[in-house]
Amino acid sequence: MNKSLAHKERIAGILFILPFCVSLFVFFVYALGRTFLFSLQSYDLFSAPVWNGLGNYLALVGDPLFILALKHSLAFSIVVTTLQTGLALLLAMAANKQVKGKGVFRTIYYFPSILSSAAMTLIFMWLFQRKGVLNQGLSWLSAHGGLLAVALGIFLAVQTLQFVLGRRRYDWVRWGDPFHLIVSLGVTAIATLVLAGLGVGVRDLAEPVTVTWLNTRETFGPLPRTIWAIVAMNTFTTVPTLMLLYLAGLQSIPDSLYEAARLEGASAWQQIRYITWPRLMPVSFTVVTLGIIGTLQMFDQVALLGDAAPLESKITLAYFTYHNAFPPGGTPRIGMASAGALVLALLTLVMVLIQRSVGVSETTND
Structure with a gap:
């Protein structure tokens, strides 16, 4: 009886994992x-495959577009991962505070993550x-920069x-006291309105600011200006999801x-x-x-830019693969x-393994 039950349980287990194994x-x-x-x-895709050995890999090394895509992907990964990790932690710490209406603030923080990537890309374009x-x-900041500095x-x-x-009267008073902040903001708002009416700190622009963010090959630091726009977009949409992970971790600390x-006597920083x-x-x-x-x-996000940006200013490894498989008006190069x-895939695995070894090392030292 026990052998029959064990056999049935084994079959049931196999049946449960079979769909996953097939899809895997x-x-x-x-x-x-x-x-x-x-x-x-x-x-x-149209003629019979021809054996090429390592020719495609050697061609990658000699392809300037691939080298550019590799550079962009690595820089993009480092910049965005750093930004979204830091911002997610800060937002989680803010959302973890015991304040009134925190549910509303958490909803506002998380809202960008539920929007589709296509919709967000079109909005950012x-x-x-x-x-x-x-x-x-x-343009507004350039015209009112002096006024904002005076207001600050x-x-x-x-x-x-x-x-x-x-x-002088109370030792427990802090610089960021909420009541003092409200008074300071009120005084600043009134003074700013008066100064703006008098024209203090406001200047007329000869021409409005017309920076080309997308359709340009100009670079800023390690990335083209186009990819910096994608950095802002990607960070904005991914931070809320990562914030939830940090928020769960914070709430698990006794x-x-x-x-x-x-x-x-530990300070806030020491805690x-x-x-x-x-x-x-x-x-x-x-x-x-x-x-x-x-x-x-x-x-x-790169693919949805389409003709709004030149290829050299938006190319990444994933888009390089797509561009070779489905080149506009060209012959597909499935091997490349x-x-x-x-x-x-190998680069992703190596980066994760490096991050894992560093993370384990830090955990051990702590």
Whole structure:
């Protein structure tokens, strides 16, 4: 009876994992093997494949477009992963505060992640037009920069004055006291309106700012200006999801640890350094790993730009693979595309392994 029950349970287990095994074999093992085979051949989808050996890989090394795509993908991955990890942690710490209406703030933070990538790309393309919202905002800042600087000076002066006067009577008064902030903002707003009416700090622009963000080959630092626009877009849409992971990690840390640290006289920075950060290391490993994989394989946002940006200013490894497989008005090069795809997969694996070794090392040292 026991053998029969064990046999039935074994069959049930096999049946449960069978759909996953089939999909894994068809869409991963078979696809990977087929891609590797294509990478060793010259194939254009219309004629019979011709054996090429390592010719496609050697052609990749000598292809300036591939080298440019590799440079862009690595720089994009490092920049975006760093930005989205830091911003996700800061937003999670802000959302974890015990304040009224925090559910509304969390919803607002997370909202960009539920929008489709295509919709967000079209919105950002509109923002980054020569006469788009971003350039209009830069024009306004250029015209009112002096007024904003004066307003900032007024705010700091009023806030500091309240702090100095308050400390004379109460030792517990802090510079960022909420009541003082409200008073300072009110005084600053009134003073700014008066100065704006008098024309102080406001200048007329000869021409509005018309920076070309997309249809340009100009570079800024390690990336073209076009990809910097994609950096902003990608960071904006991915940070909220990563914020939820950090928020879950923060809520799993017992409050008793912070209470004990405060009793011992630990500052806020020391609590973050010795309590929060070490206990968030597993979450950070997950966040950074997801960031590396997602940024190295970034494709849709580049593809949706279409003719709005030149190829050299938007090319990445994923788009290089697509461009070789489906070149506009050209002959498909499936062998080159397959070789590029395998290089991208290998690069992703290497980056994740490096990140894993660094993460494990930091965890061990802590």
